[in-house]
Amino acid sequence: MAGKRSIFEEVGGKVAPTPQGSLIDAGPKGARGAVRIWLIVLFLMVMAMIVVGGLTRLTDSGLSITEWRPVTGALPPMNEADWLSEFEKYRASPQYQLMNAGMEMSAFKVIYWWEWGHRQLGRAVGLVWAVGFLFFWATKRIPPGWTGRLVLIGALGGLQGAIGWWMVASGLTGAMTSVASYRLATHLGLAFVILGFIAWYVFLLGRSEAALLQARRTREGKLFSLSTGLMHFAFLQIVLGALVAGIDAGRAFPTWPDMNGQFFPADAFYVPDGQGGSLPVWHAFFENPGLVQFLHRMAGYGLFAFGVVVWLRGRKSAHATTRFAFHMVMAMMLAQVALGIWAVLTAAQLHVAITHQLGAVFLWVLILRARYLSQYPLAGSIRKGTA
Numbered sequence: 425m426a427g428k429r430s431i432f433e434e435v436g437g438k439v440a441p442t443p444q445g446s447l448i449d450a451g452p453k454g455a456r457g458a459v460r461i462w463l464i465v466l467f468l469m470v471m472a473m474i475v476v477g478g479l480t481r482l483t484d485s486g487l488s489i490t491e492w493r494p495v496t497g498a499l500p501p502m503n504e505a506d507w508l509s510e511f512e513k514y515r516a517s518p519q520y521q522l523m524n525a526g527m528e529m530s531a532f533k534v535i536y537w538w539e540w541g542h543r544q545l546g547r548a549v550g551l552v553w554a555v556g557f558l559f560f561w562a563t564k565r566i567p568p569g570w571t572g573r574l575v576l577i578g579a580l581g582g583l584q585g586a587i588g589w590w591m592v593a594s595g596l597t598g599a600m601t602s603v604a605s606y607r608l609a610t611h612l613g614l615a616f617v618i619l620g621f622i623a624w625y626v627f628l629l630g631r632s633e634a635a636l637l638q639a640r641r642t643r644e645g646k647l648f649s650l651s652t653g654l655m656h657f658a659f660l661q662i663v664l665g666a667l668v669a670g671i672d673a674g675r676a677f678p679t680w681p682d683m684n685g686q687f688f689p690a691d692a693f694y695v696p697d698g699q700g701g702s703l704p705v706w707h708a709f710f711e712n713p714g715l716v717q718f719l720h721r722m723a724g725y726g727l728f729a730f731g732v733v734v735w736l737r738g739r740k741s742a743h744a745t746t747r748f749a750f751h752m753v754m755a756m757m758l759a760q761v762a763l764g765i766w767a768v769l770t771a772a773q774l775h776v777a778i779t780h781q782l783g784a785v786f787l788w789v790l791i792l793r794a795r796y797l798s799q800y801p802l803a804g805s806i807r808k809g810t811a
Contacts, residue, residue, distance in 0.1 A: 752794070
């Protein structure tokens with residue numbers, strides 16, 4: 425008597441092959457989840473860096489450490505002699521001589537700890553990146569095609585450290601009592617670039633490569649292009665905000681919607697040269713408080729108007745998650761406009777100004793998420809009403 429046939433056996437006696445997944449699913453996947461968690465930790469640390477950096481600027485603490493010591497500078501002054509040595513170095517700086525002459529040691533320690541904390545957090549970010557990358561690389565857990573992306577984050581982090589010192593060095597010579605505003609804008613701009621790359625990678629690692637490939641087939645190209653434009657516009661506004669912070673322009677015109685009774689500030693293109701004359705006009709775009717704040721305000725209005733256009737398009741998306749993402753962008757944009765006006769009316773009070781900067785971080789990430797969902801929509805269910 426013949427034995428029982430397998431249900432997978434064909435009539436001709438051959439066994440049907442077992443169904444196989446796609447080539448993408450069959451290939452090595454790496455530790456996508458673990459790498460994603462590591463990147464989320466880095467994201468939170470970079471976000472903290474931006475906040476602490478903002479507080480360091482608002483408290484005029486950034487020039488309290490006058491040397492660049494990436495390794496040995498990790499240790500703070502350990503005794504009274506060390507504190508006196510650091511204080512003497514600061515007393516030789518233009519900021520002390522022109523702005524803080526007569527400062528007591530207790531006040532110096534306050535600004536020192538802000539700057540030391542900011543630098544220490546930067547070292548911690550670098551260490552977390554290095555340890556994480558080496559671990560995933562040595563254990564061959566980096567997903568295929570991701571090594572270069574992860575190296576890019578580390579390279580940008582190293583560049584950011586060098587730009588940080590380039591920025592600080594600009595305030596230690598001549599008659600400077602703060603860092604050069606364009607260097608501060610470069611430093612903050614790169615921080616947002618790093619944050620953006622990390623956020624984008626976190627989004628991508630949230631789904632498998634096969635799922636991303638499938639999702640891309642339903643991408644909304646026009647919406648992706650609009651959100652990309654919004655992303656670039658928001659970055660420009662962030663850089664202009666850094667210029668405002670760099671020269672304390674937010675405290676110069678504490679009125680809204682006018683600027684001390686005028687639409688366009690007087691002497692907007694005048695920057696004194698210290699000898700009774702004026703510097704070339706291009707200096708005004710970085711050093712004149714009226715012009716810099718005016719540009720930040722006008723760009724803010726333009727960003728909001730363009731954001732409304734993008735939101736109107738986004739709310740028509742065929743995907744519920746995409747529509748919700750653009751609703752979140754619009755809500756945060758309204759909140760950010762309100763925070764900006766509040767910062768102006770309070771002459772950039774510390775807690776208001778730093779909340780406004782944190783709002784920029786949230787808006788930046790929300791725009792990136794909306795852009796991501798335009799490129800890789802999440803399919804919903806008609807039956808559940810999530811399409």
